[in-house]
Amino acid sequence: MRRRQRPVPATKEIKMYFHCGLCVEEIKALAKHGPVSPREYAELEAGWTELGLQIWCKRHEVNVLHIDFEGQKHPANMDRLDPEEDDHAEDA
Numbered sequence: 001m002r003r004r005q006r007p008v009p010a011t012k013e014i015k016m017y018f019h020c021g022l023c024v025e026e027i028k029a030l031a032k033h034g035p036v037s038p039r040e041y042a043e044l045e046a047g048w049t050e051l052g053l054q055i056w057c058k059r060h061e062v063n064v065l066h067i068d069f070e071g072q073k074h075p076a077n078m079d080r081l082d083p084e085e086d087d088h089a090e091d092a
């Protein structure tokens with residue numbers, strides 16, 4: 001029996017961001033001299049692996065997250081919306 005597939009939005013739905021622990025420590029230290037934006041400091045890359053999906057810190061060359069999909073295929077949306085039409089778009 002096939003599960004009913006719910007829509008996967010292409011709008012920004014992130015509730016919690018991934019962070020490299022080493023970057024967070026550096027941001028805390030740098031913040032003593034002025035505010036540092038984690039978004040601007042982070043240098044994360046994301047990609048598919050043999051197991052699933054991995055988030056990698058380019059700054060420290062370390063793993064942030066590696067998800068094993070255990071052979072399962074999951075619904076995904078790779079559409080790109082026009083930022084002008086995205087109500088969730090932020091400039092932060």
Ligand SMILES: [Zn+2]
Nearest residue numbers: 020023057060
């Ligand atoms: Zn890092």
